[in-house]
Each structure stands twice: as structure tokens, then as C-alpha cells.
Amino acid sequence: MFTYSRKAQYHETDKMGIIHHSNYIKWLEEARIAYMEHLGYGFDKVEQLGIVSPVAGISISYKTPVLFNETVDIQITLTRYSGVIQEVSYNIVKQGTGELCATAVSKHCYLKDGKVVNLKHEIPELDRLFASELVK
Amino acid sequence: MFTYSRKAQYHETDKMGIIHHSNYIKWLEEARIAYMEHLGYGFDKVEQLGIVSPVAGISISYKTPVLFNETVDIQITLTRYSGVIQEVSYNIVKQGTGELCATAVSKHCYLKDGKVVNLKHEIPELDRLFASELVK
Amino acid sequence: MFTYSRKAQYHETDKMGIIHHSNYIKWLEEARIAYMEHLGYGFDKVEQLGIVSPVAGISISYKTPVLFNETVDIQITLTRYSGVIQEVSYNIVKQGTGELCATAVSKHCYLKDGKVVNLKHEIPELDRLFASELVK
Amino acid sequence: MFTYSRKAQYHETDKMGIIHHSNYIKWLEEARIAYMEHLGYGFDKVEQLGIVSPVAGISISYKTPVLFNETVDIQITLTRYSGVIQEVSYNIVKQGTGELCATAVSKHCYLKDGKVVNLKHEIPELDRLFASELVK
Numbered sequence: 038m039f040t041y042s043r044k045a046q047y048h049e050t051d052k053m054g055i056i057h058h059s060n061y062i063k064w065l066e067e068a069r070i071a072y073m074e075h076l077g078y079g080f081d082k083v084e085q086l087g088i089v090s091p092v093a094g095i096s097i098s099y100k101t102p103v104l105f106n107e108t109v110d111i112q113i114t115l116t117r118y119s120g121v122i123q124e125v126s127y128n129i130v131k132q133g134t135g136e137l138c139a140t141a142v143s144k145h146c147y148l149k150d151g152k153v154v155n156l157k158h159e160i161p162e163l164d165r166l167f168a169s170e171l172v173k
Numbered sequence: 174m175f176t177y178s179r180k181a182q183y184h185e186t187d188k189m190g191i192i193h194h195s196n197y198i199k200w201l202e203e204a205r206i207a208y209m210e211h212l213g214y215g216f217d218k219v220e221q222l223g224i225v226s227p228v229a230g231i232s233i234s235y236k237t238p239v240l241f242n243e244t245v246d247i248q249i250t251l252t253r254y255s256g257v258i259q260e261v262s263y264n265i266v267k268q269g270t271g272e273l274c275a276t277a278v279s280k281h282c283y284l285k286d287g288k289v290v291n292l293k294h295e296i297p298e299l300d301r302l303f304a305s306e307l308v309k
Numbered sequence: 310m311f312t313y314s315r316k317a318q319y320h321e322t323d324k325m326g327i328i329h330h331s332n333y334i335k336w337l338e339e340a341r342i343a344y345m346e347h348l349g350y351g352f353d354k355v356e357q358l359g360i361v362s363p364v365a366g367i368s369i370s371y372k373t374p375v376l377f378n379e380t381v382d383i384q385i386t387l388t389r390y391s392g393v394i395q396e397v398s399y400n401i402v403k404q405g406t407g408e409l410c411a412t413a414v415s416k417h418c419y420l421k422d423g424k425v426v427n428l429k430h431e432i433p434e435l436d437r438l439f440a441s442e443l444v445k
Numbered sequence: 446m447f448t449y450s451r452k453a454q455y456h457e458t459d460k461m462g463i464i465h466h467s468n469y470i471k472w473l474e475e476a477r478i479a480y481m482e483h484l485g486y487g488f489d490k491v492e493q494l495g496i497v498s499p500v501a502g503i504s505i506s507y508k509t510p511v512l513f514n515e516t517v518d519i520q521i522t523l524t525r526y527s528g529v530i531q532e533v534s535y536n537i538v539k540q541g542t543g544e545l546c547a548t549a550v551s552k553h554c555y556l557k558d559g560k561v562v563n564l565k566h567e568i569p570e571l572d573r574l575f576a577s578e579l580v581k
Contacts, residue, residue: 038577046322046471046478047324047472047478047488048329048331048471048474048475049473049571050321050323050324051319051320051322051324051328052220052319052322052323052324052326052377052568053225053227054324055227057320057323058194058198058227058228058231059196059198059199059202059320060195062195062198066454066455066456067454067455067456068196070455070514079514080455080514081514089189091191091194091235092194092235093235094232094233094234094235094413095194095231095232095234096231096232096234097228097230097231097232098229098230099227099228099229099230102227105324105489105499106478106487106488106489131285140211146517148245153219157500165252171224182335182338182339182342183338183339183342183352183459184335184338184339184465184467186457186459186460187453187455187456187458187460188458188460188462188513189460189492190460191460193456195456199318199320202318202319202320203318203319204318206318206319206378215379216319216378217377240471241353241460242351242352242353263414291465299318323499324492324497327499330470330499330500330503331468331471332466332467333471334466334470335467338467351468356460363463363466363504363510364466364507365459365507366504366506366507367466367503367504367505368502368503368504368505368507369502369503370502370506371499371500371501371502372503374499428517429506442533
């Protein structure tokens, strides 16, 4: 598990006085990208190879609202990985109180020239990193 | 079923050259709000009663990317409603081609002073509108 | 002058209960793009020629807050154009009341392969359209 | 001068492959809020007193695009302050190269119950902090 910390910004609030729910989707992406950097293979390196990784699906459950200026820990785990399909799970937890704010799962694939590729063949180095994460 | 049409904006694109996936979440909200206006009970009226409606969960599946300047039809249906819990389903379809871009489901409740309320008692007029939609 | 109308969305509000000021910058872009489409030369056609148009500067003055669900008219005028430099001016006005919400000016240039180009030579058709707008 | 550092996020890019210009406006706000926290009087404390601080105007000049995953330093200085009107100036500089990406100025006032207030009377502690910053 890797943890990405993030302060909730004023521009992310809405008129209910809480962080607008669409921003959590951006936070998940930030956490994924920080996670890959932490693993030692940044997402910018993936794109430099002409490979993109669109999001195939997201499922998120909102538990407790996050407020302006609060810091959350986004705990991220690779829960499924086959070289072709990748599933990432998240807990968003309030720093300090440990309160659970949201849980989420996202699914991803990797594309080259518009076609799904297998990371085993396309980026063996990244494939090994992901595979070893799954074991943990 | 109600349809909300929306042009994909330049500021919604990302470096993959497609609409960033977080924006779809905003589009779903826009569609819900337009839908309530279409039903004859705008969301601003709900909030004027001191009632807010946070999103409890969203599940979205991305099928085909939407590109800058394309117009999508967001087809919205009320698929579950009990007065307390509400589930809304969406198909995002490309105008012209009819191509399916995404499907989604969102869950909602209604809160007054931080407590879940039943629309049957709190806003009978809106409750009847939602209930009649469910029958269709 | 061309007018682009836009409904203020819930996801654009902030905890002050008004539209967050950063969203106006997005609205200006939407208005510019709608304006070019109205002139008969869409911005997507510009990009298809390998030409991009980054924003060189924006100056905006906020007068009256825009609230959720209000519709604004963004009145857009080309106030300077030389083929190389372009200046666009905006009034954001509340529909119904006519109240002035903001005034803004933006500056733009056109780039091909990272170098500034003159639309007179690169896209004569668009150059003529812009030049004729300036006369009005 | 206070410096706020910020990594440019994937969801902030646009189809030109650069950070969309509207995001800089959000970064300025983040820098202002971090700056007040650094001064020892957080913006949340201001709002707890029933005082809000809408943006009256922004002027920004874009010099060099910021790219995904680059980190910028936002150097922020209080350049004018009277208790009633406040002007803040910014340089956005690329970390590592020191390249200037943008310069900006924003203007602010403070409102209570919809009326402009003088911080000298409303929040003397914050007034002294701002006044002492101006001297530097």
C-alpha cells in the first residue's frame, strides 16, 4: 500500500460547503501517478513510449464529506493486474481523525496506436513492478 | 427518460486529446439538475428548503472517448426511488453517430440539518414527481 | 458583437455560495470557440492545420457574483487584430436583469511548430473573417 | 516573499499537451491560502468570523507553458494593502530551470454581510500581519 496525501483546496469546494464529489476522481488520478513514481516508473515515461492509459471504469462510494483545508490520505493498492487489465483500490481517509471519507476502485488498460497492449511485452520493467506489488 | 445535451469543451480535454474522465462526473450532475427542472421542481427549490442532496456513490464505465467539440446526449432515467434513496442511471451517447461513450449509475440521499430525510414527508410534491417517473 | 449564453452549474460553485472565479476563465474560452464557429471557421479546423492558439494573457474584473442556475450572456468583441496578435474583449451580463458580472480582455497568438505565425499567410480565410470583424 | 510549490497534474493538462491556462488561477488561490497560513492566520479563521474575501480582479500574463509532472514555485508578494484593498503579485517559476512561466496580480477585498469591511477594525491581528508584510 502506498499513501498519497492531499490538502483539500478552496476551489474544490461547492455551495454545500464541502469538497465537490467530482474532485475525488482527480485525487484518485493524482494518487495513481504518485504511486507509479514511488514504484520507480513514472507515468510520463509510459507516455514517452507512445502508450496511453485511459480509465476504463471507476466506482466510488462517498462516506464523509471532506472540508476545505483538511488533508486526506489516499491509500492506494493494486488489487488486480494481468498485464492487460489493472484494478486499483483506494481508501480516502481524513488525516488526524482517520475517518473514512470514501472508498473507490478504478480499472485501466494500456493502449498503443489505439490498440490494447500487454505490458508484459510492451514495458517488461513496469510489468515486473506491478506484478510484485500484487504479491504483497 | 430525459435527455440532456452537452458540447464537450476545450478546457475539458487532457493531453491524451480526449475529454478527461473526471468531467463526465460533472456532466452527470448537470443532467440530473436539468432533469429535475424538466420534471418541474428545480434543485434550487430543494436547497431553498434547507435540504441538500450529496452524492452517495457513482459507478461509471467508459466506453468510447469523447472529443473536443463533439456533442453528447446524456440519457437519464430514475431507476430506483424510495423517498429516502434514489438511484439514477445514465447513457452518454455521441450525437450523430449514436455511439455509446459511457454508462453510469449514481446514488443519492437527501439531508436536512445533517440528517437523512424522507422526501415523502419533506417535499411531497417532489416525491410524487419522482414516484411517477419510476412507473414509466 | 457575438453573445454566448451559459448556465452556471452546481459544480462551478464554491463554499461562498457563488460561482468560483476560476470558472469565468473557462467561460471566456467557451465564448471564443463559439464565436469562431459563428464566424464560420471553427477552432477545430485551426488545430487540424497543426496550428495552436495559446492564451498570452487575461485580465478580468469581477463585479457581481454569478449564482447557481443563473444564465449569463457573454458578449464578445474582437478589439484588436493584426494577423499575429489578437485581443478579445468580454462583458459577462446576467440574463434577465442585465446586471454586469465581469469584464475581461484576453490576448492570443497562433503557433505552428512552436513558432508564432501570421494568420494572413497561414489561414487567409480566417484572417479575412477576423479582419472584417474588427471593422464593425 | 513566500513560495508555494505545486506539481502540475495530469487532469490539469489540455489537448495542446500543456497545463490549461484556467488552472493557473486556481494555483494563485492555493498560493494565497498557503501564504496566509505561513503568516500565521489561516483563511479558514477569516471565514469563521463570517468574513469572505471575493476576488475583485486578476491580471495574468502567460510566458512559458507548464507541462505535466513539472513542479512550479509560485512566488507571492503583498504589493498593496490598505486594510480595505489588497493587491497580491505572483511569479510562477519552473523548479530546476528557474524559467518564468507566468506573472500575475490579483485584487481582493473583505466582506461581512455583503458589505466591504476594513481589516484594521474587523481583524486587527491579520491587519498587522499584512501591514508588516508590506514593509518588507
